[in-house]
Amino acid sequence: MTASLLDATTRLWVRVTGRTVDLARTPWLQGPVGDATHVGADWLAAEGARLGATVAPATDGSGPDRGLLASMAALDRPGFAAEALADPVRRFYERTSRWRLDAWVGWAPWAWPFGWAVAALFARRLDQLALPMRSLDLAHGMSSAVTPLTRDGEQVGALWLRRLRRTGRIVFSGLYGVVTLPGSGEPAVRVAFPLPAGRLVVLLRPVARPDGSLLLTSGPGAWGEPGAYLVVEGPRRVRARRIPVHEEFHVLLDAEGVLRTDHRLDLGPLPVLRLHYRLTET
Known part of the structure; x- marks a missing residue:
């Protein structure tokens, strides 16, 4: 299967099995759209214009x-108060550019x-x-x-662009922010990853643990609850589908005071x- 055919097949699956949505009434599904041939960070200027926002200079520390x-x-x-989080956990999200990332990866054998x-x-x-695919790819x-x-002096989103230090290849390009869940009315972290003709939207529910760590989860649930949603924008309508991709992020201080x-x-x-x-804070 060629790359373009894979893209088209994925979009067709969402159009056939998803639901029609009105983005004006579902702001939690709004977001940037990627180009058909390249995403990277090329979408940022258009998203800034859509939001009526100014793109601030990027910083990496x-x-x-x-x-x-x-x-x-x-x-x-x-049930959630940011002040209950350990100071380094909170600083990571509020001063992300000051932190260096070292990573390791492990794939389930069936999924490799x-x-x-x-x-x-x-x-x-x-x-x-x-x-x-391998921890060796992340060695640097x-x-x-x-x-x-x-916009008007308020941050309405932030691009987080992560690259492999060894090669400079982009790993993740996403727009981060906070949205209100349509069902519960509770705030959640939203990450929108632009894709050709649409995006992947991930909604994450925050939980403060007794030890000061942060848990962000997007498990199974109903429409509009934390989870992963594929959105495809067409010339006449927008289709969206909840997909069974579930994530959990646990941000914690280890016994030696290292943030992980x-x-x-x-x-x-x-x-x-x-x-x-x-x-590691720099």
Whole structure:
């Protein structure tokens, strides 16, 4: 299957099996759209214009502090308070550009061929969602550049662009922010990954653990609850589908005071991969 045919097949699957949505009434599904041949960070200017926002200069630790979220307090709700988080956990999200990322990856044996095929046919070509296949690929760590979008002095989103330090290849390019869940009315972290003619939207529910760590989850659930959604924009209508991709991020301080993140990604009940990050403040 050629790369273009893989793209078209995925979009057709969403159009046939998904539901028609009105983006004006579902702001949590709005977001950037990628080009058919390359995603990378090419979408940022158009997304800034759509939001009526200014694209601030990017920084990767050598400039002003930039965070994926302007303040973790934007996630406060009954049962969650940002002030309950350990200080380094909160600083990571509010001053992300100050942190260096070192990572290790482990794929479930059954998922390795699938991951390799997606990387070879799709992710590397588009510079998007290029999940590393081996920990050796991550031996030099990841660079981390944060570019905020601001409107009327308020941050309305932030591009987080992560590259392999050894090769410079883009691994992830996503827009981070906070949205209100349509069912519960609770705030959640939203990450929108631009794709050709659409995007992948991931909604994550925050949980503060008693030890000061942060848990972000997108398990199974109903429409509009935390989870993963594929959105395809056509000339006449927009179609979206919830997909059985479930994630968990556990951001914690270890016994030696080192900030770490354990990232789990499952396909339905099946484990797909585990990523482990060591985060170092610079």
